[in-house]
Structure formats: C-alpha cells, structure tokens
Amino acid sequence: MARAITKQKKIMWTALAWGLGLLIFFPILWTFLTSFKSEVTAISDPPVWFFFDWTTENYTAVLERSNYPLALTNSIIIAVGSTILGIIFAVPAAWAMAFVPGPKTKDVLLWMLSTKMLPAVGVLYPLVLVAKWLGLMDSRILLIVILMLINLPIIVWMLYTYFREIPGEILEAARMDGASLKSEILYVLTPMAVPGIASTILLNIILAWNEAFWTILLTTVNAAPLTKFISSFSAPEGLFYAKLSAASIMAIAPILIMGWFSQKQLVRGLTFGAVK
Amino acid sequence: MGRIQLKQVKKSFGDVVVIPPLDLEINDGEFVVFVGPSGCGKSTLLRLIAGLEDTTSGNIEIDGEDATGLPPAKRGLAMVFQSYALYPHMSVRKNIAFPMKMAGMEQAEQDRRIESAAKALNLTDYLDRRPGQLSGGQRQRVAIGRAIVREPSAFLFDEPLSNLDAALRVGMRMEISELHKKLETTMVYVTHDQVEAMTMADKIVVLHAGVIEQVGSPLELYRRPRNTFVAGFIGSPKMNLISGALAAQMNVHTIGIRPEHTTISKTEGAWQGKIGVAEHLGSDTFMHIHGIPGCDPLTVRAGGDVDVKHGDTVYVTPQAEHIHKFNEQGLRINETS
Numbered sequence: 131m132a133r134a135i136t137k138q139k140k141i142m143w144t145a146l147a148w149g150l151g152l153l154i155f156f157p158i159l160w161t162f163l164t165s166f167k168s169e170v171t172a173i174s175d176p177p178v179w180f181f182f183d184w185t186t187e188n189y190t191a192v193l194e195r196s197n198y199p200l201a202l203t204n205s206i207i208i209a210v211g212s213t214i215l216g217i218i219f220a221v222p223a224a225w226a227m228a229f230v231p232g233p234k235t236k237d238v239l240l241w242m243l244s245t246k247m248l249p250a251v252g253v254l255y256p257l258v259l260v261a262k263w264l265g266l267m268d269s270r271i272l273l274i275v276i277l278m279l280i281n282l283p284i285i286v287w288m289l290y291t292y293f294r295e296i297p298g299e300i301l302e303a304a305r306m307d308g309a310s311l312k313s314e315i316l317y318v319l320t321p322m323a324v325p326g327i328a329s330t331i332l333l334n335i336i337l338a339w340n341e342a343f344w345t346i347l348l349t350t351v352n353a354a355p356l357t358k359f360i361s362s363f364s365a366p367e368g369l370f371y372a373k374l375s376a377a378s379i380m381a382i383a384p385i386l387i388m389g390w391f392s393q394k395q396l397v398r399g400l401t402f403g404a405v406k
Numbered sequence: 407m408g409r410i411q412l413k414q415v416k417k418s419f420g421d422v423v424v425i426p427p428l429d430l431e432i433n434d435g436e437f438v439v440f441v442g443p444s445g446c447g448k449s450t451l452l453r454l455i456a457g458l459e460d461t462t463s464g465n466i467e468i469d470g471e472d473a474t475g476l477p478p479a480k481r482g483l484a485m486v487f488q489s490y491a492l493y494p495h496m497s498v499r500k501n502i503a504f505p506m507k508m509a510g511m512e513q514a515e516q517d518r519r520i521e522s523a524a525k526a527l528n529l530t531d532y533l534d535r536r537p538g539q540l541s542g543g544q545r546q547r548v549a550i551g552r553a554i555v556r557e558p559s560a561f562l563f564d565e566p567l568s569n570l571d572a573a574l575r576v577g578m579r580m581e582i583s584e585l586h587k588k589l590e591t592t593m594v595y596v597t598h599d600q601v602e603a604m605t606m607a608d609k610i611v612v613l614h615a616g617v618i619e620q621v622g623s624p625l626e627l628y629r630r631p632r633n634t635f636v637a638g639f640i641g642s643p644k645m646n647l648i649s650g651a652l653a654a655q656m657n658v659h660t661i662g663i664r665p666e667h668t669t670i671s672k673t674e675g676a677w678q679g680k681i682g683v684a685e686h687l688g689s690d691t692f693m694h695i696h697g698i699p700g701c702d703p704l705t706v707r708a709g710g711d712v713d714v715k716h717g718d719t720v721y722v723t724p725q726a727e728h729i730h731k732f733n734e735q736g737l738r739i740n741e742t743s
C-alpha cells in the first residue's frame with residue numbers, strides 16, 4: 131500500500147521546503163538586489179526591498195575601476211586548468227583502485243581524504259616560501275597546481291565511486307570478445323565512464339572557481355581570479371556594499387549559469403540497464 | 407573443433423585452495439554441465455577455462471594446444487554471463503557486432519552474421535534498441551547472439567538462466583538445447599540447478615568443494631550415483647538416505663531410495679509411518695512421512711492423485727531393485743542397476 135499523504139500535510143511540507151529554499155537563496159537574492167542600488171540606498175535602515183531607483187552605475191563603476199576581463203580569464207584558466215590536470219592524474223589512480231584493488235586500497239583512499247582535513251593555514255608559510263623561491267608568486271601555474279592538489283582527493287574519490295559502478299563482468303565480456311586492453315578502454319570503459327567523468331569535471335570546476343583561500347593569498351594582480359576581484363572591493367576605501375555586490379554578481383554569474391545548464395549532467399548516475 | 411582438456415588444474419586464492427588438482431576431458435561437440443551447490447568451485451573452473459582466472463598450476467589444452475597462458479581473447483571461446491554483461495551504450499546490433507569488429511571482420515560478413523543470428527534468436531525487430539530497453543529474456547538472447555556470431559570453438563555459459571523467471575527459464579533452456587543440436591559446438595554450462603543439468607547435458611560433472619564427485623551422463627548419475635553426495639544432489643525430489651537400523655538389516659551403513667521408487671499402501675508394507683505433509687499436484691502426489699527410523703521425513707512420490715491427508719498411517723515399500731547401498735565413507739557398494 132502506498133503511504134497515505136493528506137493534502138494538508140503535503141501543503142505544509144511544500145511550504146516548509148520552499149521556505150528553506152528561499153532562506154538559503156536569500157543572500158544571493160540580496161546581493162543581486164543590492165548591486166542595483168545606489169551606495170546610499172544599499173546601507174539604508176530599514177532596508178529597501180524592491181522599490182528603489184534601479185541603477186546599473188555600480189556595474190559600470192566596477193568595470194571601469196578594475197580589470198574584470200583579466201580576472202574572469204584567470205578564473206577560467208585556473209579552474210579549468212587545475213581540473214584537467216587533476217583528471218589526468220586521477221583517472222589512472224581511480225581506475226587502478228576500482229578494478230585492481232590491492233589489500234591497502236581502502237587505506238590509501240582514506241588517507242587521501244584525510245589530507246582534506248589538514249587546515250590550509252598550516253602549510254601557508256612553507257608554500258609561500260617555496261613559491262617565492264621558484265619565482266611563481268602571482269602566477270597562474272602556481273594556482274593551477276595548488277588547486278589541483280587540493281581537489282585531487284575529491285576527484286579520485288568521485289571517479290573511484292563511478293568506476294566501481296561499472297560491472298566487472300562487462301569488462302570481462304569485452305576481453306572474451308577479443309578486445310585488447312586498448313580497445314577495452316576505448317570502446318567499452320570510456321563510453322561508460324564518460325557521464326561520471328563529466329560530472330566530476332563539472333563539480334571540480336565549481337570547487338576550483340569558488341576556492342578563495344589560496345587564490346586570494348597567493349595572487350596580487352597578474353594571476354588574480356574573480357575571488358580576489360571581489361575581495362578587492364571590500365578593502366581600502368571602506369565598504370562599498372553596492373559595488374561589492376555588483377562585483378560578486380559578476381563573479382558568480384558564469385559559474386551559476388554553467389551549473390544551471392549542466393544540472394542534469396551533475397546529478398546523472400551511471401546505471402542505464404547494463405546488468406539486470 | 408572444441409576439445410578441452412584439463413590436466414592437473416589447480417586454483418588457489420592465497421592460501422585457500424578452491425580447486426585441488428583435477429583432470430577433466432570435454433570432447434568436441436559435447437554439452438557438458440558443471441553442477442554443484444554454491445561455492446563448489448564450478449564458476450571458478452569455468453573462468454579458468456575462459457582465461458579470466460589464472461591457473462595456479464596444471465595445464466589447460468584446447469584442441470590439443472596448450473592454452474594455459476593465453477589471454478581470453480586468444481582462446482577462441484565465447485562466454486555468456488549470468489548478468490548478460492551487455493554493453494549498455496551500444497545498440498543490440500553493435501553489441502552483437504562487437505566481437506566481429508574486434509576480429510577485424512569485413513562489414514558485409516558482419517551484417518550477414520548479425521542478420522542470421524537475429525533471425526535465429528527472434529531479435530530482428532530489436533536490433534536498433536539499447537539493452538536497457540529489452541526484457542530479461544531478450545537481453546539473454548542478445549548475449550547468446552553476441553557469442554554465436556564469432557563461431558567459437560566452444561561456448562561457456564555461467565548460470566545464464568538464473569536471472570530469469572521460472573516460465574522463461576524453461577523456454578530458454580529448450581532454446582539453448584536446440585541451439586546446441588543445430589550448431590553441434592562444444593558447450594560448457596555452469597548451473598546450481600540439477601534440473602537444468604539433467605535436461606540439457608550430454609555429460610554432467612558434479613562438483614563439491616572443488617572436487618569432481620562424479621562425471622557421467624544424466625541417467626548414469628541418476629541410476630548409479632558414485633556416493634551419497636551425488637545421490638542426494640541428482641534427482642528431484644532428493645533421494646532418501648537412510649542410516650541406522652534399517653540399513654544395518656542390509657549389512658550396509660546407508661541405504662538410498664528415490665521417492666519415485668517406492669510403493670505406498672494404507673494397509674500393508676515394509677515400513678510404517680504417518681503422513682506429515684501431502685502435496686497434491688494432480689499429476690503426482692508428494693508425501694513426507696514421519697516415524698521411519700533413520701530418515702525423517704521420508705519423501706515418497708506417487709503418480710496421480712492419492713487420497714491421503716495429514717496424520718494418516720501409511721506403509722511404504724521400497725522397490726528392491728532400486729535400493730542404493732553405501733558404505734561408511736558414503737561410497738557406493740554392491741552394484742545394482
């Protein structure tokens with residue numbers, strides 16, 4: 131018997147879900163609204179909600195005052211670059227752990243995850259020294275490598291779980307059918323792993339895009355991505371809420387749009403009727 | 407050709423010996439069934455033949471040539487898996503074509519073979535579908551199609567019917583048997599279901615804990631089981647194995663009598679007991695009889711509908727020529743037929 135859900139209950143839960151959703155969405159909404167206010171309206175008390183003179187002057191000011199295109203380019207290069215580099219290292223690692231696990235595979239996986247628990251500040255000073263010594267401060271390559279290293283455990287874990295879902299019997303069937311290791315990877319494994327790899331790439335781009343600790347601390351101008359771009363508006367001349375909001379919206383818009391269009395890919399699983 | 411010989415083949419995982427050294431000969435064109443309870447090593451043995459597992463020691467020869475070290479692709483065998491193991495991202499046509507594509511066969515020849523396999527397996531209308539859009543039986547046929555287009559020297563089946571429902575299983579069983587008659591190719595078939603073994607096999611290999619208990623035709627195994635394990639495993643319902651006083655009367659450790667080799671009467675007979683459960687199937691009646699020493703309950707099969715119910719007192723008489731006798735080690739003694 132299906133569980134009986136009364137209409138009242140349904141309405142109550144729906145309202146609660148929407149309420150929670152709005153609560154979580156509120157900061158973004160508020161930032162969005164503020165970005166169209168004048169600086170005076172932005173700090174008015176009580177706050178003004180929708181009925182103010184909508185203006186785009188903040189956006190113009192932000193674009194004039196700083197180099198948005200450079201920050202955007204840096205963000206894209208760093209996020210995509212670190213992801214691609216991570217995938218190159220993680221696919222063989224996850225493959226090996228999923229299909230030829232050894233007695234210590236589980237331990238290695240857990241150890242990798244444990245590195246995520248190390249506070250980043252703990253290695254800040256040595257890293258800065260190394261970067262300086264290599265002459266890599268404020269360079270894209272440094273951030274690509276550091277973000278790749280930070281997210282590598284997560285990429286490996288994600289790929290590992292996706293690969294684990296590919297039934298071993300299918301690979302054995304390919305072997306029986308005369309496929310060489312190369313054909314097995316090319317014709318059977320890769321097509322089946324693509325949805326998993328795609329989701330991993332998308333998620334990792336988002337993670338790298340949003341990373342703020344290293345990107346802010348290790349860049350000044352040349353390699354500064356959007357995170358640094360935002361933070362620069364909260365600094366010296368005091369707080370300019372409206373401009374800060376406009377900068378934030380410009381920084382999160384690309385990733386938000388990408389996320390919106392790839393929603394399906396992000397949640398898509400691997401199971402599509404291979405095995406019973 | 408498809409003659410497979412196992413010579414002193416042994417398999418162990420770490421310290422655990424799954425299959426102690428065994429010898430087995432599978433002749434060209436034979437339908438051989440490996441049967442045994444789960445964990446008896448039958449699937450491992452099949453995977454050793456396929457090349458999906460490495461032998462620990464011993465040799466596997468296919469058509470007289472040593473194949474022990476060959477990778478699966480080089481052995482000229484095709485395998486049908488329990489889970490079908492179809493490629494989910496390929497259409498049925500591409501699934502069936504895959505082994506031919508790997509072999510670099512001409513496109514025209516590929517198409518011809520796909521058409522003929524699809525026709526033989528009733529898949530013509532489904533060639534452009536994905537495996538996910540097919541029923542279990544259809545998927546199994548695709549897996550078989552993928553195996554036959556290669557024209558292998560032998561087919562290996564790993565419990566291919568266990569994911570199907572009962573009605574479909576009977577149908578597929580017949581289809582595989584017919585396929586074997588038509589192709590006359592060696593088939594090695596693994597199952598835990600002794601009915602499948604009895605109905606399909608030319609030769610049954612009964613395995614228990616990695617050891618071959620007996621090899622023979624279905625009726626040989628039925629008529630002359632070599633030991634109590636085979637006696638209890640082959641035949642449905644199971645043979646009644648009776649030890650104690652009744653066996654001692656015949657000067658043996660254990661006697662075995664199949665449910666169908668008994669006569670039942672309400673008035674007189676050798677052994678007296680009470681009906682526990684009576685299963686009336688119309689064509690047959692199965693009775694589980696309590697109170698006979700050394701075997702509780704004793705299963706009796708009578709043809710047609712017998713008018714008995716729970717609690718009735720009945721007499722069972724075993725047919726003397728069908729009594730199997732076993733010694734302390736459970737080995738068959740005193741040849742009867």
